[in-house]
Amino acid sequence: MASLGARPVLGAASDGAPVLAADEAPNPWFDPSYVTDNWDTIVGYLGQHVRLTVGAVLLGALIALPLALLARRTRVLSGPVLGLSSVVYTIPSLAMFSFLAPFTGPLSATTVLIGLTLYTLVILVRNFLAGFQAVPADVREAARGMGYGPGRLFLQVDLPLALPAVMAGLRIATVSTVALVTVGVITGNGGLGQLIVGGFNANFYRAEIVTGALGCVLLALVADVLLAGVERLLTPWTRAALA
Amino acid sequence: MSALADALRYLNDPLNWNRSGGILDLLVQHLTVSGAAVLAAAVLAVPLGVLLGRSGRGRGGIVVLSNVSRAVPTLALLTVFAVTPIGFSDTATVVALAVFAFPPMLTNTYVGFREVDRDVREAARAMGMSRGQMVTRVEFPLALPLVMTGIRTAAVQVVATATLAALVGGGGLGRIINLGFGQQDLGQILAGALVVATLALLTELVLVLVSWAVTPGPRRLPFRAAHPSRVGEPEPTSSGVPL
Numbered sequence: 001m002a003s004l005g006a007r008p009v010l011g012a013a014s015d016g017a018p019v020l021a022a023d024e025a026p027n028p029w030f031d032p033s034y035v036t037d038n039w040d041t042i043v044g045y046l047g048q049h050v051r052l053t054v055g056a057v058l059l060g061a062l063i064a065l066p067l068a069l070l071a072r073r074t075r076v077l078s079g080p081v082l083g084l085s086s087v088v089y090t091i092p093s094l095a096m097f098s099f100l101a102p103f104t105g106p107l108s109a110t111t112v113l114i115g116l117t118l119y120t121l122v123i124l125v126r127n128f129l130a131g132f133q134a135v136p137a138d139v140r141e142a143a144r145g146m147g148y149g150p151g152r153l154f155l156q157v158d159l160p161l162a163l164p165a166v167m168a169g170l171r172i173a174t175v176s177t178v179a180l181v182t183v184g185v186i187t188g189n190g191g192l193g194q195l196i197v198g199g200f201n202a203n204f205y206r207a208e209i210v211t212g213a214l215g216c217v218l219l220a221l222v223a224d225v226l227l228a229g230v231e232r233l234l235t236p237w238t239r240a241a242l243a
Numbered sequence: 244m245s246a247l248a249d250a251l252r253y254l255n256d257p258l259n260w261n262r263s264g265g266i267l268d269l270l271v272q273h274l275t276v277s278g279a280a281v282l283a284a285a286v287l288a289v290p291l292g293v294l295l296g297r298s299g300r301g302r303g304g305i306v307v308l309s310n311v312s313r314a315v316p317t318l319a320l321l322t323v324f325a326v327t328p329i330g331f332s333d334t335a336t337v338v339a340l341a342v343f344a345f346p347p348m349l350t351n352t353y354v355g356f357r358e359v360d361r362d363v364r365e366a367a368r369a370m371g372m373s374r375g376q377m378v379t380r381v382e383f384p385l386a387l388p389l390v391m392t393g394i395r396t397a398a399v400q401v402v403a404t405a406t407l408a409a410l411v412g413g414g415g416l417g418r419i420i421n422l423g424f425g426q427q428d429l430g431q432i433l434a435g436a437l438v439v440a441t442l443a444l445l446t447e448l449v450l451v452l453v454s455w456a457v458t459p460g461p462r463r464l465p466f467r468a469a470h471p472s473r474v475g476e477p478e479p480t481s482s483g484v485p486l
Binding site for chain 2 (some may be wrong): 213
């Protein structure tokens with residue numbers, strides 16, 4: 001496999017000094033005409049990026065919630081749940097997608113979605129558990145004394161009090177998932193990561209690479225601001241206390 | 244399951260390990276690149292963290308840095324450095340990984356030195372210690388657990404991220420996975436994933452043991468649940484994201 005070691009040198013000069021084609025032609029870091037000319041492609045990848053992120057965070061939250069509640073209930077469970085989650089966290093994303101590839105297909109978006117879900121799960125379980133554990137026992141006791149059933153106790157006491165930690169977890173999970181979707185490029189489902197690697201493969205076309213990279217960062221910031229707004233709307237009492 | 248059998252067959256073939264460009268060569272390259280990146284980042288981040296942490300300045304900047312770094316896809320960093328005049332090479336990979344290892348080290352060092360007890364500092368000064376003695380004999384040992392957490396987080400992330408270099412023409416163990424996906428060879432994909440994941444977990448393990456060995460003071464065996472009260476709390480400072 002010696003050929004693996006060879007760099008794909010483009011436009012090698014005859015005197016033996018390799019010259020990258022990228023050095024010869026104008027190759028701007030950002031080009032507005034690239035964005036306008038390829039708008040449909042960019043929006044397509046952006047859509048995939050958003051779908052994968054939202055899907056992974058939602059699925060992760062749906063699984064993390066019962067896990068966190070279960071782990072809070074029994075101390076025996078909280079150790080293994082947290083231990084396992086930090087092992088998952090250590091596995092590199094490329095390896096994670098590779099582990100899933102035999103089951104879900106090496107070229108399917110499901111591989112990426114499940115891998116990302118596992119990562120969001122790790123972040124969310126930790127934060128949800130921290131949030132629920134921080135609910136004072138006295139408050140729960142009082143609510144139970146007032147005749148709250150388990151459902152009402154959860155919805156009207158636990159959830160509002162744990163909300164800051166829950167939202168913090170969702171924000172961290174969302175932002176890091178936006179960054180991680182790009183690795184999905186290995187399966188051909190990398191959202192804006194397709195632009196990054198596509199630009200690299202298209203003769204180091206910087207405008208495409210930077211568009212993909214900036215798109216990811218902007219998407220992460222927009223998602224973070226949106227979630228911060230949701231948190232503000234959901235917790236009106238914190239503002240009343242400050243005012 | 245045939246993919247797993249293929250993977251084991253791949254890993255069991257000595258030629259796959261020993262040939263030039265085989266697993267051992269890639270492993271050496273992977274570790275060299277990762278080590279250089281961690282070293283470069285530590286040389287810059289730790290002294291800066293000490294300086295800022297002692298003076299207490301730059302807090303806002305560090306918070307912004309560690310939040311923004313979460314949003315920047317590592318794949319984008321690797322690609323962008325590969326298309327700078329550095330050219331795509333191990334140097335570009337080292338620079339990109341070092342940039343990426345910088346925030347967690349800086350944040351943790353900063354917090355470690357920031358949280359040294361004021362009274363302890365005062366006592367040290369009253370005992371006639373010079374500024375240098377205070378830093379090396381009092382503050383550094385107290386801050387060491389957090390400094391090591393930063394280095395461990397960063398190093399594990401770097402070892403994990405170094406696999407992504409293969410997506411943009413770099414070397415390292417990611418090549419096995421990348422080639423496997425290119426050939427739709429599930430056995431090779433799985434074999435690469437096993438090697439990469441094992442390396443990441445081993446790195447974590449070794450660094451936990453190193454932190455335990457170098458940290459002065461009363462020792463708790465590593466891997467035993469720390470304070471029961473802290474279980475479920477997310478690590479406060481490591482800007483750890485899966486890669």
